[in-house]
Amino acid sequence: xxxxxxxxxxxxxxxxxxxxxxxxxxxxxxxxxxxxxxxxxxxxxxxxxxxxxxxxxxxxxxxxxxxxxxxxxxxxxxxxxxxxxxxxxxxxxxxxxxxxxxxxxxxxxxxxxxxxxxxxxxxxxxxxxxxxxxxxxxxxxxxxxxxxxxxxxxxxxxxxxxxxxxxxxxxxxxxxxxxxxxxxxxxxxxxxxxxxxxxxxxxxxxxxxxxxxxxxxxxxxxxxxxxxxxxxxxxxxxxxxxxxxxxxxxxxxxxxxxxxxxxxxxxxxxxxxxxxxxxxxxxxxxxxxxxxxxxxxxxxxxxxxxxxxxxxxxxxxxxxxxxxxxxxxxxxxxxxxxxxxxxxxxxxxxxxxxxxxxxxxxxxxxxxxxxxxxxxxxxxxxxxxxxxxxxxxxxxxxxxxxxxxxxxxxxxxxxxxxxxxxxxxxxxxxxxxxxxxxxxxxxxxxxxxxxxxxxxxxxxxxxxxxxxxxxxxxxxxxxxxxxxxxxxxxxxxxxxxxxxxxxxxxxxxxxxxxxxxxxxxxxxxxxxxxxxxxxxxxxxxxxxx
Numbered sequence: 001x002x003x004x005x006x007x008x009x010x011x012x013x014x015x016x017x018x019x020x021x022x023x024x025x026x027x028x029x030x031x032x033x034x035x036x037x038x039x040x041x042x043x044x045x046x047x048x049x050x051x052x053x054x055x056x057x058x059x060x061x062x063x064x065x066x067x068x069x070x071x072x073x074x075x076x077x078x079x080x081x082x083x084x085x086x087x088x089x090x091x092x093x094x095x096x097x098x099x100x101x102x103x104x105x106x107x108x109x110x111x112x113x114x115x116x117x118x119x120x121x122x123x124x125x126x127x128x129x130x131x132x133x134x135x136x137x138x139x140x141x142x143x144x145x146x147x148x149x150x151x152x153x154x155x156x157x158x159x160x161x162x163x164x165x166x167x168x169x170x171x172x173x174x175x176x177x178x179x180x181x182x183x184x185x186x187x188x189x190x191x192x193x194x195x196x197x198x199x200x201x202x203x204x205x206x207x208x209x210x211x212x213x214x215x216x217x218x219x220x221x222x223x224x225x226x227x228x229x230x231x232x233x234x235x236x237x238x239x240x241x242x243x244x245x246x247x248x249x250x251x252x253x254x255x256x257x258x259x260x261x262x263x264x265x266x267x268x269x270x271x272x273x274x275x276x277x278x279x280x281x282x283x284x285x286x287x288x289x290x291x292x293x294x295x296x297x298x299x300x301x302x303x304x305x306x307x308x309x310x311x312x313x314x315x316x317x318x319x320x321x322x323x324x325x326x327x328x329x330x331x332x333x334x335x336x337x338x339x340x341x342x343x344x345x346x347x348x349x350x351x352x353x354x355x356x357x358x359x360x361x362x363x364x365x366x367x368x369x370x371x372x373x374x375x376x377x378x379x380x381x382x383x384x385x386x387x388x389x390x391x392x393x394x395x396x397x398x399x400x401x402x403x404x405x406x407x408x409x410x411x412x413x414x415x416x417x418x419x420x421x422x423x424x425x426x427x428x429x430x431x432x433x434x435x436x437x438x439x440x441x442x443x444x445x446x447x448x449x450x451x452x453x454x455x456x457x458x459x460x461x462x463x464x465x466x467x468x469x470x471x472x473x474x475x476x477x478x479x480x481x482x483x484x485x486x487x488x489x490x491x492x493x494x495x496x497x498x499x500x501x502x503x504x505x506x507x508x509x510x511x512x513x514x515x516x517x518x519x520x521x522x523x524x525x526x527x528x529x530x531x532x533x534x535x536x537x538x539x540x541x542x543x544x545x
């Protein structure tokens with residue numbers, strides 16, 4: 001006896017079977033277009049959902065399986081040389097990825113998802129599966145992949161570049177080629193040209209990473225469509241979702257991201273069908289998702305293809321450090337160079353330089369790179385634009401949850417406050433000019449789960465005595481003082497007993513400023529007083545200006 005058969009032909013499938021009552025009852029639950037053809041054949045879209053429905057009928061034979069099967073961990077993962085040792089949960093994530101071509105990392109901020117992706121890419125390159133990795137992320141974050149994260153974690157030789165100033169990147173080095181671009185760049189004219197050139201170079205051997213992938217949770221947005229275009233036609237067989245944003249009661253957000261990753265995982269092509277299967281609808285005209293349904297089925301389908309990690313599960317981890325680079329404005333660069341020229345000229349021929357004089361020049365340089373100058377009467381003059389503020393904004397928008405921002409100067413606090421107000425971010429301030437009652441209220445608000453998102457403070461006042469751990473795992477050093485003790489004490493405000501997960505400290509680094517030199521000094525556990533202040537040592541200190 002011949003069984004009814006489903007023949008799958010790409011995006012469509014044909015069921016060779018006469019209509020009966022059971023089949024007709026299934027039709028309303030199917031998604032997409034469908035039609036009866038001559039000879040008792042039903043043609044429909046070959047989504048996983050439709051195939052599952054039709055496959056529930058007795059005696060159905062499917063010509064081939066459309067859904068990718070889960071695979072075993074690669075036996076040769078040990079051949080990859082880790083540059084930084086993975087934590088246990090990061091290793092578990094890599095082993096779960098195995099030799100799959102598509103995977104999603106739903107790992108909270110600070111749990112090390114970026115390192116997992118970089119190690120996976122390094123492994124894929126080592127076994128000849130890819131030659132390039134394209135990272136698409138939020139503006140500002142995309143640069144960090146190339147300038148900070150790849151150098152820190154990549155265990156193989158690589159050549160990295162990022163999309164900047166509408167210019168296509170150039171690659172001259174050997175090894176894995178890494179290109180990072182922000183989401184808006186992907187659908188810009190110049191960005192599309194850069195991406196397409198990179199795809200042509202690595203067609204069929206490319207890993208595409210959707211970082212902060214909640215940005216593509218809605219399939220009808222320009223971001224989602226642009227990214228779908230990038231991975232069309234077999235250009236990028238390897239894909240990854242990376243997000244630190246937890247999935248709430250609306251499973252639609254997760255479906256939208258997984259749809260780009262691998263549409264066969266859930267197998268539903270249309271939003272209406274997904275909501276019917278997995279969402280409880282309510283609200284006005286029953287158009288609002290008020291809860292999930294069939295949650296266990298959803299978890300079963302997605303479990304092989306994603307790895308979840310929360311800070312609560314991991315517990316306290318060692319401190320993690322990151323650098324957030326930005327470019328100074330032309331006005332700032334010119335002012336910095338003039339300060340450097342005047343200073344070096346004034347110390348020409350000297351053997352020792354007075355510390356107070358050198359410190360004064362360094363402070364002036366810091367203030368210029370922070371967007372302001374003080375005249376002889378200590379009156380503040382703001383520069384025309386302040387890229388450091390934009391960098392702080394990009395950092396704050398790169399994650400969800402509480403944030404602690406450290407500022408050296410009172411004027412820094414004022415500038416950041418104006419930015420937070422403009423962006424409608426809830427914040428409180430803690431510095432020497434705030435009275436005790438207001439300081440107490442500021443801390444209470446910051447430690448309240450429903451309170452202010454940002455605590456804006458200076459290390460000299462808030463860097464000691466406060467217990468700010470529990471809700472905040474991200475600290476930004478908008479500007480650093482020269483004292484190592486101030487730095488380490490301020491770090492410990494959110495890294496102590498009661499901290500859950502990894503705490504990430506990010507330093508803003510203006511190219512052409514002295515930020516990098518100050519940070520390097522602090523990393524060596526030195527204060528400015530530890531420097532040998534000779535003309536040669538100061539020339540070296542100001543080398544990057």
